[in-house]
Amino acid sequence: MPNICYIRMNILEKITQSKAAFSKSEKKVAEVILANPQTAIHSSIATLAKMSDVSEPTVNRFCRRLDTKGFPDFKLHLAQSLANGTPYVNRHVDENDSPDEYTNKIFESTMASLEVARQSVDVNVVNRVVDLLTQAQKISFFGLGASASVAHDALNKFFRFNVPVVYFEDILMQRMSCMNCSDGDVVVLISHTGRTKSLVEIAQIARMNDATVVGITSADSPLAQECSYVLSLEVPEDTDMYMPMASRIAQLTLIDVLATGFTLRRGNKFRENLKRVKDTLRGSRYEKRNE
């Protein structure tokens, strides 16, 4: 069961990884291409065959082994890999990675996950939820563990909008808060897995008290089933086995989206209010010296 979902495998990496499966002559071709991919995409099959010291059909077979339709198709793939650096790909950190390597891998994996997440977001639900939030009497953000900091962040954002926002880290406080909910309140619950028992219970309590429950969680999870609206984010398996990484970032970005939708919906006058909040902060800061 492969736990890495390659969005679109970079063909250069694929060549490196498939090396074991190559025959002797195919390896020669691989060497030449990896050594100078820029030359490869501008060569004909004949030139490349000569450079690799193999026959033309061998080059062709090499291309097919990499699941391309033939040499021209292979060149297309190669060209795409070479363009723009390369599309970001979820690469797992390896025990022997240097700081340079793991730093890059994590940044790239995060970007790759965001790309996947972006494509999985249901814009209609986003729009609907923004609607709800703008009309809410009170907004609550709850999450546990890693998702707690996401909820915390949401608090920070929506707090600036001058709407009643609630955030608790403590399960009991969350429960009590939900018991006091009423019609017009929106409770946003954040959980990557959607299988945290106490959060599911909180969803039930909130709904019993007529609040609208929005879940930022994975589709079809127990939590999702208890929610009025589900903003599901499809995020590839996390880079690190034991800590949620990418999922959190995707959740935060989604919060950004909601907050942005909120400000846009509220219009211009509202944004002036935001500016005031920001100006208030100025007193607590050192002035930026003019550059």
Place this chain on the structure above:
Amino acid sequence: MPNICYIRMNILEKITQSKAAFSKSEKKVAEVILANPQTAIHSSIATLAKMSDVSEPTVNRFCRRLDTKGFPDFKLHLAQSLANGTPYVNRHVDENDSPDEYTNKIFESTMASLEVARQSVDVNVVNRVVDLLTQAQKISFFGLGASASVAHDALNKFFRFNVPVVYFEDILMQRMSCMNCSDGDVVVLISHTGRTKSLVEIAQIARMNDATVVGITSADSPLAQECSYVLSLEVPEDTDMYMPMASRIAQLTLIDVLATGFTLRRGNKFRENLKRVKDTLRGSRYEKRNE
């Protein structure tokens, strides 16, 4: 001062822009290609000619007019333009954006910022800080406002490592905590601007008490000057004028990097411990039904 830097002119844009210079038949070709570039790169010159209702040499001439060596070369360029959409670019949200538009813009801007941030990270400092953290007696994470949730997240991560971690949201608690610092303690301060007065003071207090102060902040800021080590993240202008967005995400990703470096440094036995922590959580969750 343009804050978007286009790396290299995309051939699709070039086609759009050169439209005026095209002849009647060439325009037909342009239309067909623009309408469905993905099809174009997988077609032969004959197919494309038929689709555009022109002759094959016309298609060839069209390619040459765009400064390519011929049809195959043109396809290569086109494939590169199509690869990965286009490099992500920081696009500001506009007042009249539809939900679809602002959602995509925010995701893309976030990814663009991460790319910039990645390139600005000094791996040597990362390595040095990881060193420090693994040897620390106590690690504290402090941030205010938007950065508070980043510190919160760091707490979550490092808490799992079974090392003494401290996190406070309250300024006074932060100060008191720093006063009790001693040699071997590491204080990580998070601030996008690096100009929050109370955080700068905390840095001073911590250092006076022999703690090592690590700043995740912008270079050359007042805070940076008080730190023993600075992990500076260069993040492009935030998408939303009034709320930090991208900077937070970059900070979180950097925390991920530090946490990963930490686990790697600690080696195998340590990761087993991590697994235990994770298993402990299982009791509080609904089982995943087998798929």
Place this chain on the structure above:
DNA sequence: ATAAAAAATGTCAAAAAATTACATTTTTCT
């Protein structure tokens, strides 16, 4: 308005490139 010139486009053939079929060599397994 019209003829000449220039530009654009198409037809067809030549050239180049890629692919297939099949023969030969190398490797692997018994």
Place this chain on the structure above:
DNA sequence: AGAAAAATGTAATTTTTTGACATTTTTTAT
């Protein structure tokens, strides 16, 4: 060692691209 399988190469075939040139269309100057 010898048969079977896999890998590789040769040469012919097919596909694709390009070039040369004829025809049509457009432009320009009278």
